[in-house]
Amino acid sequence: MPNQSTCRVCAGAVTEFVDLGTQPLSDAFRLPEDTTEEFTYRLAVGACAGCSMVQLMEEVPRERMFHQDYPYLSRGSAVMREHFRALAERFLATELAGEDPFVVELGCNDGTMLGTVAAAGVRHLGVEPSGAVADLAAEAGVRVRKDFFEESTALSIRDQDGPADLVYAANTFCHIPYAESILRGVVALLKPGGAFVFEDPYLGDIVEQTSFDQIYDEHFFLFSATSVDAMARRHGLELVDVERLPVHGGEVRYTLALPGARARSAAVTALLAEEGARGLHDRAVLDAFGDRIRGIRADLLALLEDLRAKGERVVGYGATAKSATVTNLCGIGPDLVEFISDTTPAKQHRLAPGSRIPVRPPADFADPYPGYALLFAWNHAEEIMAKEAAFRESGGKWILYVPDVHVV
Numbered sequence: 001m002p003n004q005s006t007c008r009v010c011a012g013a014v015t016e017f018v019d020l021g022t023q024p025l026s027d028a029f030r031l032p033e034d035t036t037e038e039f040t041y042r043l044a045v046g047a048c049a050g051c052s053m054v055q056l057m058e059e060v061p062r063e064r065m066f067h068q069d070y071p072y073l074s075r076g077s078a079v080m081r082e083h084f085r086a087l088a089e090r091f092l093a094t095e096l097a098g099e100d101p102f103v104v105e106l107g108c109n110d111g112t113m114l115g116t117v118a119a120a121g122v123r124h125l126g127v128e129p130s131g132a133v134a135d136l137a138a139e140a141g142v143r144v145r146k147d148f149f150e151e152s153t154a155l156s157i158r159d160q161d162g163p164a165d166l167v168y169a170a171n172t173f174c175h176i177p178y179a180e181s182i183l184r185g186v187v188a189l190l191k192p193g194g195a196f197v198f199e200d201p202y203l204g205d206i207v208e209q210t211s212f213d214q215i216y217d218e219h220f221f222l223f224s225a226t227s228v229d230a231m232a233r234r235h236g237l238e239l240v241d242v243e244r245l246p247v248h249g250g251e252v253r254y255t256l257a258l259p260g261a262r263a264r265s266a267a268v269t270a271l272l273a274e275e276g277a278r279g280l281h282d283r284a285v286l287d288a289f290g291d292r293i294r295g296i297r298a299d300l301l302a303l304l305e306d307l308r309a310k311g312e313r314v315v316g317y318g319a320t321a322k323s324a325t326v327t328n329l330c331g332i333g334p335d336l337v338e339f340i341s342d343t344t345p346a347k348q349h350r351l352a353p354g355s356r357i358p359v360r361p362p363a364d365f366a367d368p369y370p371g372y373a374l375l376f377a378w379n380h381a382e383e384i385m386a387k388e389a390a391f392r393e394s395g396g397k398w399i400l401y402v403p404d405v406h407v408v
């Protein structure tokens with residue numbers, strides 16, 4: 001009997017299809033002198049027979065992940081800064097173009113998206129439980145509430161500020177197992193013609209590219225149009241639009257609206273049909289994804305061991321949350337990857353979770369350049385490879401493991 005759990009969307013039976021082993025918290029960067037035992041959990045993914053939602057088999061308590069010292073910063077990528085600026089401008093011209101508009105962002109982080117909204121003088125509220133990043137948003141002129149968004153938060157926001165034209169979340173809704181509470185809150189908070197827009201890594205891209213490192217504690221759900229459509233209907237909303245996005249290795253931006261408020265776009269019908277045609281939710285397709293992960297793991301370890309045997313230096317690039325899944329699944333430690341270069345102040349001079357690979361500032365990457373850089377931040381490849389042209393000129397090579405292990 002395969003492992004089973006209960007679906008967080010419909011309470012149906014979730015059957016496991018891939019096990020990525022014992023894992024630490026993906027964003028718990030520890031001081032070198034900290035020798036206390038690390039929190040671990042079993043990272044495995046399953047699919048619900050009832051509503052098709054792909055989700056983790058085990059849930060990590062939210063306060064362990066999102067707290068005062070949560071290190072991730074939205075502003076860490078120039079491409080993402082431009083992505084959110086352009087989106088905010090689009091919202092200002094569309095969803096927020098009416099009389100005295102109001103937008104609520106879940107997981108506003110350092111205020112990268114809402115900064116543009118605030119500068120336009122439009123009423124807004126960021127809901128962000130992680131203290132240090134919320135402080136950065138406030139410093140950027142964004143109005144922030146340090147809280148987890150859930151139904152009770154939504155009701156209290158509605159009492160204080162009135163209903164919202166737009167509720168928005170980037171790389172946040174998929175982090176929240178209590179989807180039912182979020183959707184009840186959204187329904188209570190939205191104006192009748194309002195929209196809930198969210199963007200998250202797309203199951204279709206994850207399976208196609210075998211980007212198994214998109215699976216970690218914070219990514220509780222791996223959404224598709226099929227599963228979001230079913231979830232929306234179950235919780236009193238309708239999926240009215242989808243947009244595929246090139247960022248973060250492939251995402252979909254979903255728009256939900258109250259029943260009957262908006263017509264469904266052709267893009268929704270097309271993506272649902274595409275998912276059906278490729279069998280995205282078929283057991284055989286998900287099992288084959290698991291088989292390919294095992295292949296990448298073997299190939300990556302073989303390459304790193306071969307480079308070590310040849311006396312080559314390998315440095316990691318980008319101490320992403322994703323990298324915790326890779327290093328801990330493959331058993332990659334400082335013997336194979338000397339250190340990881342990362343721009344995030346709260347990650348530097350600490351050890352990466354589980355693997356205990358040191359994280360160092362980018363200046364160390366060039367001092368001197370290694371022969372090989374393992375690109376953990378492969379979702380920012382274009383931006384990083386352009387910025388690091390001198391590494392290639394020095395004879396350095398990039399190692400990638402998505403969609404397969406290759407050196408460029």
Ligand code: SAM
Binds near residue numbers: 109127147150172175
């Ligand atoms: N939206 C930003 C972006 O796309 O760059 C930040 C994404 S970050 C990966 C996820 C954020 O969601 C974190 O800042 C975390 O503190 C926040 N978060 C987690 N649970 C939340 C909840 N229940 N309500 C609001 N924010 C939440």
Ligand code: TMP
Binds near residue numbers: 078
């Ligand atoms: P993400 O893939 O979750 O956005 O995380 C990217 C990580 O990589 C984050 O810790 C910041 C880091 N990073 C760099 O070190 N240099 C860079 O040029 C970029 C774009 C990101």
Ligand code: ZN
Binds near residue numbers: 007010011
């Ligand atoms: Zn379900």
